[in-house]
Amino acid sequence: MENIAGTKSSLTWAVHIATVLLVVLWLFPTVGLLVSSFRTADQITGSGWWAALFTSEQNEVLRAADPDEARVADGQMYVVSGNIFADNDSPTDKEISVWGTSSREIAAFQAGQTADLGDGETLTLEANGDYVWRGTEEQISGRGQRMFITAEAPPEFTTENYVTILSGGSTTDNMSKAFFNTLTVTIPATIIPIVIAAFAAYALAWMEFPGRALLIAIVVGLLVVPLQLALIPLLKLHLGLGIGKGFLGVWLAHTGFGMPLAVYLLRNYMVGLPRDIIENAKVDGATEFQIFTKIILPLSFPALAAFAIFQFLWTWNDLLVAKVFLIDATGETTVMTNQIVELLGTRGGNWEILATAGFVSIAVPLAVFFALQRYLVRGLLAGSVK
Amino acid sequence: MHPALQGLLTIIIGVSACIGYFYFSNQFLDKILLPAKGPKAGRNITRANQIRPWLFLFPAMLALGVYLAYPVLETLRLSLTDRDAGGAFVGLDNYRQMFGESKFWEALRNNLLWLIVVPAASTAFGLLAAQVTDRIAWGNVAKSLIFMPMAISFVGASVIFKLIYDTRAADTAQIGIMNAVWLQFEGGLGSFLFLRILPLLILLSFAGIVGYAGFIIGRPLWNGAYRAGGGAMKVGRAVVVLAAVWLAVLALRNVIDVMTMSFPYGEPQTWLTIPFFNSFLLMVVLIWIQTGFAMVILSAALRGIPEETIEAAIIDGANPFQVFFSIKVPQIIGTIVVVWTTITLIVLKVFDIVFAMTNGQWETQVLANYMFDKLFRASDWGVGSASAIMIMVLVTPILIWNVHNARKEMA
Numbered sequence: 001m002e003n004i005a006g007t008k009s010s011l012t013w014a015v016h017i018a019t020v021l022l023v024v025l026w027l028f029p030t031v032g033l034l035v036s037s038f039r040t041a042d043q044i045t046g047s048g049w050w051a052a053l054f055t056s057e058q059n060e061v062l063r064a065a066d067p068d069e070a071r072v073a074d075g076q077m078y079v080v081s082g083n084i085f086a087d088n089d090s091p092t093d094k095e096i097s098v099w100g101t102s103s104r105e106i107a108a109f110q111a112g113q114t115a116d117l118g119d120g121e122t123l124t125l126e127a128n129g130d131y132v133w134r135g136t137e138e139q140i141s142g143r144g145q146r147m148f149i150t151a152e153a154p155p156e157f158t159t160e161n162y163v164t165i166l167s168g169g170s171t172t173d174n175m176s177k178a179f180f181n182t183l184t185v186t187i188p189a190t191i192i193p194i195v196i197a198a199f200a201a202y203a204l205a206w207m208e209f210p211g212r213a214l215l216i217a218i219v220v221g222l223l224v225v226p227l228q229l230a231l232i233p234l235l236k237l238h239l240g241l242g243i244g245k246g247f248l249g250v251w252l253a254h255t256g257f258g259m260p261l262a263v264y265l266l267r268n269y270m271v272g273l274p275r276d277i278i279e280n281a282k283v284d285g286a287t288e289f290q291i292f293t294k295i296i297l298p299l300s301f302p303a304l305a306a307f308a309i310f311q312f313l314w315t316w317n318d319l320l321v322a323k324v325f326l327i328d329a330t331g332e333t334t335v336m337t338n339q340i341v342e343l344l345g346t347r348g349g350n351w352e353i354l355a356t357a358g359f360v361s362i363a364v365p366l367a368v369f370f371a372l373q374r375y376l377v378r379g380l381l382a383g384s385v386k
Numbered sequence: 387m388h389p390a391l392q393g394l395l396t397i398i399i400g401v402s403a404c405i406g407y408f409y410f411s412n413q414f415l416d417k418i419l420l421p422a423k424g425p426k427a428g429r430n431i432t433r434a435n436q437i438r439p440w441l442f443l444f445p446a447m448l449a450l451g452v453y454l455a456y457p458v459l460e461t462l463r464l465s466l467t468d469r470d471a472g473g474a475f476v477g478l479d480n481y482r483q484m485f486g487e488s489k490f491w492e493a494l495r496n497n498l499l500w501l502i503v504v505p506a507a508s509t510a511f512g513l514l515a516a517q518v519t520d521r522i523a524w525g526n527v528a529k530s531l532i533f534m535p536m537a538i539s540f541v542g543a544s545v546i547f548k549l550i551y552d553t554r555a556a557d558t559a560q561i562g563i564m565n566a567v568w569l570q571f572e573g574g575l576g577s578f579l580f581l582r583i584l585p586l587l588i589l590l591s592f593a594g595i596v597g598y599a600g601f602i603i604g605r606p607l608w609n610g611a612y613r614a615g616g617g618a619m620k621v622g623r624a625v626v627v628l629a630a631v632w633l634a635v636l637a638l639r640n641v642i643d644v645m646t647m648s649f650p651y652g653e654p655q656t657w658l659t660i661p662f663f664n665s666f667l668l669m670v671v672l673i674w675i676q677t678g679f680a681m682v683i684l685s686a687a688l689r690g691i692p693e694e695t696i697e698a699a700i701i702d703g704a705n706p707f708q709v710f711f712s713i714k715v716p717q718i719i720g721t722i723v724v725v726w727t728t729i730t731l732i733v734l735k736v737f738d739i740v741f742a743m744t745n746g747q748w749e750t751q752v753l754a755n756y757m758f759d760k761l762f763r764a765s766d767w768g769v770g771s772a773s774a775i776m777i778m779v780l781v782t783p784i785l786i787w788n789v790h791n792a793r794k795e796m797a
Contacts, residue, residue, distance in 0.1 A: 011706055012521075019518045019528050022511075026532045026674065029546045032563070036549060045554070048561050188396045193449075195404040200446030209439040213796055215447075220792040222454045224785045226735045228754055229774045230453060232767055233460035237452070247392060251400075256453020263446055288438055289412045317539030319738045320758070337541040341742050344545065351549060351561065358545035362538045369537035373530060380679065381686050 036355035038157040044351045058094070058153050059106065064123075064133050064144035071140045077120075078140040084147060085129040094151040096127050106148035117145075125149070161356035175360050177332075178339045182316060182361075184247060185326065185335060189254035189315045190308055196255070197262030198304065202292050204263065205270035206278060216267070222260040230257070231324050238325065246333065250326040257321065258311045265310075265379060269303035270296060306379020309372050313365050336361040404445065411441045458778065465771035480768035490773065492749055493756040496665050497780070500736065500752065502633065503666070505729040507673045509722060512680025516688055517710060519681070529685065533678035540675070540738030547671045548743060551657040565654045572651050585644045593637040600630025661749040668750055671739050676732065680725045687721035688714060727784050734780055753777050 035049040043052065062084050064070075071078040085094065100108035101115055101123065109115050111127035121135035123145060133145050165175050203209075204216055230253075238249045273296065281291050297304075315321075319337040326333050334342075340357050347353050369376065415437060420430035468476045484490050515532050519525035535543065552562030560566040571577040604627035607620065658664045691714055699713045715722070737754035744750045746759065753773055760770035 015518045015521050018514070019522060019525070022515055022518070023528045023531050026535065026677070028563075029543075029550055029674065030534070030538070032549055033546045044561060045559070047559050048563065048566050049549075050563065184392070188400060191397055192400045192404065195401055196445045196449060199404075199408055199442040203439040203442035207435075207439040207442070209436065212439075213793070215443070216796065217789050217793055218455075219450070221785050221789050222450055224731050224781050224788060225454050225458060226754075226774070226777045226781055228735065228737075228757055228777055229461045230457035231774070232464060232761060232771060233457040234453065236460075247396070251396060253453065256449045259446055259449045260454065263450075287412070287416065288435075288442075289409065292442075313537055317541070319539070319541055319741070324762075337539055337738070340541050340545060344548065344742060351552070354545055355549065358542050362542040365537040365539070366534065369534065370530070373533070376536075377533075377682050380682055 033355050033358055036351055037161055037359045038159065039352065040158055040160065041350065041352045043156070044355075052155055052157075055152055055154050057097075058151055060149050060151065061103075062147050062149060064131060064147065066144055067133075067140045067142065074134070076136070077134055078137055080133040080140060080144070081131065083129045084125065084131050084149070094129070094153045096125065096129060096149050096151045099125050099147055099149040101145065101147060103148060107150060123147075161352045162360070165353070165356045165360055175336060175339060175357055178334050178336045179360065181333055182335045182337075185250050185254070185322065186312060186315045188251045189258070190311045192251065193255045193258045193262050193311060194304055194308060197259055197266055197307070198297065198300070199292065200263050201266035201270055202296055204267045205273075206296075207288070219260050219263050219267075223264055225260075227257050227321070231320075235324060245326060245328040247326065250322060253321050253325045254311075254315050254318075258314070261310065262307050265307050266300060266303050269300055273299055302375055302378055305372065305375040309368060309376045310379060312368060316365055407445065408442070412438070415441065461771045461774050461778075464767055465775050467768060469765075469767045476768070480772040484769050484772050484776075489746075489751055489756060493746075493751040493753045493773075494776070496749075496751060497734070497753045499665060500669055500672075500733045501730060501780075503669050504672050504676065504733045505726045507669070508676040508680050508729050509684075509725050511673065511677040512725065513684050513715075513722070515677065515681040516685035517714075520685055520688055529678075529681065532681055535675045536678045538675065540671070540736075541742050543671050543675055544739055544742035547667075547674075548658075551667060553654050553656045556654055560654055564657060568655060571649070577649070577651065581649060582645060586641060589637045589641050589644065593634040596630045596637070597634045600627045600634070603627060603630075658744055658750075659748045664744065664748055665750050668739055668743055671743070672733065672736060676729050680729065683725050684718065684721060687718040691717050727787070731781065731784060734777055753780075 032049050035052055036044055039049065039052055046058065064080055064084065065082050067078070067080050070080045070082065072080070096111045098107040098110055100106040101117065102108075109125070111125060114122050114124040116122055117135070117139075119136075119139065121139040123131065123133045125131045125147060131147070133140065166179075167176065168174070204212060204219075234253060234256075238244060238252075243249045243252070277295060277299075278291055281295055286294070317337065319335075319341065322335045322338060326335065327338055336357075340354070340361060343354055343357055415434050420434040420437075421427075424430075465480055466475060466477060468474055468479065515529070519528045519532075522528075538546070549561070550563050552560075553565055554560050554562075560569060571581060603623055607623055607627070657667055695713055695717065696709055699709050704713065735754055736752055737758060740746055740750055740752050740755045741758065746752070746755045753776060757770050757773040757777070760766045760773060764770075
């Protein structure tokens with residue numbers, strides 16, 4: 001449309017700005033979680049995650065080493081020296097700009113200056129954190145001298161949180177079991193409905209039989225039935241049949257709940273396949289079963305892929321079905337969504353754990369999404385626009 | 387057995403059982419039951435072809451029947467019985483009990499609010515995003531990024547937004563962006579612009595849009611135009627007009643509140659505990675997720691618009707806004723309705739977001755979470771089923787509409 005006379009719009013710049021704004025707005029929340037998952041607990045509580053991307057000015061209170069252990073005699077005087085960051089297990093690539101020795105004057109001295117603490121006691125602090133604390137035996141005793149420093153800290157990230165979440169940590173934090181449980185729920189619950197639905201979709205698309213239109217209408221109707229209605233009756237049914245709560249139950253439930261969409265999507269796609277191919281095959285003596293497996297299935301690959309992605313995302317991200325049909329009192333079969341909800345309750349303020357757990361759970365769907373977006377879009381369009 | 391191994395086995399057994407069923411049932415039909423040879427070959431082939439569709443359909447029908455159709459009826463039955471009384475029939479007692487609970491009305495009110503705000507906002511943002519990204523070179527990248535939240539679970543999104551709404555004590559650094567921004571306001575001119583004028587404009591334009599929509603839909607009623615449709619259509623129009631008037635009045639009433647409210651500047655707020663306002667914060671999560679969906683579908687629809695119509699409008703001197711609102715939007719109105727109803731369905735079932743973020747506290751309850759509460763905390767299957775039926779009742783108009791459309795398409 002750009003080439004039409006008069007459409008070289010003066011609004012082009014506004015369009016670019018609007019798009020940038022939208023993208024930033026939509027990306028901002030996720031980026032916040034991603035950045036937070038690479039920060040330590042102290043960093044997260046110390047500043048907003050958006051500050052983590054830039055060199056930031058931090059105020060810290062640190063102590064010199066314990067004089068009783070670290071002091072060295074130097075003539076009449078005693079000296080404690082070292083690096084203020086190393087002594088306090090604080091990252092060492094910061095650069096001190098100003099510092100002080102009392103909370104009222106935290107910017108009393110420049111880096112490299114020597115502070116006179118009275119009666120000949122002195123303290124020198126360099127920009128890199130090296131300090132020399134000098135005084136009499138009496139002065140250099142008790143606890144280490146406090147230093148209020150203002151330091152420039154470069155952005156700093158750690159993968160420690162991921163180690164905690166994936167391999168270490170307590171049982172409530174460790175997500176590896178929930179990760180594998182989620183995977184165990186997801187894969188059969190994605191593949192089995194496809195097989196069942198593909199056959200039904202073929203029958204609804206290409207076979208003539210009485211009641212076909214009614215069946216399609218029923219499928220369209222069931223498409224919108226809220227699964228909330230199914231919870232109690234099916235739980236009762238599962239308990240009655242002896243399936244109980246467990247993987248089998250959740251696989252069956254997902255198969256049932258995904259069926260209307262699967263049949264609907266696949267039928268819509270199959271109906272659009274060229275009639276000639278199917279009729280030629282019939283003339284050549286192919287059975288319906290052969291037509292289905294040799295012609296229809298391969299041609300329907302895009303629709304199959306689209307549904308597979310839907311079902312995968314839906315089962316991976318599901319909380320309700322898992323809570324009702326899978327997770328029992330022991331909690332052995334917990335899935336990631338459930339564990340995150342529990343973490344929100346128990347570790348509400350520990351954002352390093354929450355952010356990392358959250359990102360572990362959304363990483364796989366995001367990867368699937370970006371890799372197979374093409375099919376997802378095609379499927380969405382087949383399902384809604386006709 | 388390890389669950390992963392069990393899962394692998396299930397895939398193998400499940401898939402081969404399905405394929406085996408289809409293969410052998412077809413073989414059985416063709417070779418043994420009705421062989422296509424001998425004196426009755428012709429009749430047998432016809433009969434086999436009458437039976438075959440049902441072989442193909444049987445597993446899917448079984449799954450649909452057991453997992454969706456049967457539960458609807460069973461839930462209806464359960465909603466009329468009392469579990470404690472051994473499943474005795476109690477008529478409408480559960481409904482009466484439910485209607486007597488203030489939590490239920492709160493949930494219903496919130497659900498209606500969600501129903502209005504989320505589909506409207508998602509569709510509007512989606513339309514905007516579709517329109518702007520279609521016109522620029524890097525549009526596909528932008529689309530992909532706006533579409534991305536679709537892949538994120540409601541629970542994951544709840545974690546993401548809880549970080550945004552996070553609150554820390556007053557004298558420490560705020561790590562939630564919302565509070566960090568809030569603390570920038572101090573009551574000066576900026577605060578006046580953003581906290582008084584901006585909401586005022588939003589509320590006024592909302593009231594205007596709703597009022598205009600009500601006017602358009604209701605116009606045939608008082609004009610006595612032939613387009614007003616049959617009796618059911620007239621009732622529908624009247625309901626829409628009343629709802630629009632109510633919403634416009636509600637918005638205008640809030641204008642006064644916004645202009646007169648005194649804001650606690652400089653104090654970090656616990657956003658999720660502020661009644662009424664917090665529901666909107668939860669809605670933001672769903673809008674964030676659903677906008678991408680709306681955008682993808684509407685973008686395809688926009689591309690499907692015949693270019694001649696746009697060219698003609700431009701030659702006639704239409705400006706870009708006129709082209710968009712008077713030429714493009716009317717041509718994709720059908721798709722907008724589809725997107726709107728699809729998001730409406732998702733909103734009606736919204737559970738995870740409320741469950742993970744507030745669990746219905748601070749007046750954020752919605753029907754699906756209310757139902758979960760009744761079922762699994764209070765163990766009250768009767769009232770739980772009754773509230774599930776309420777959700778079904780709300781869904782039913784869309785169900786009828788969809789089925790109606792599907793039948794029309796096939797005919």
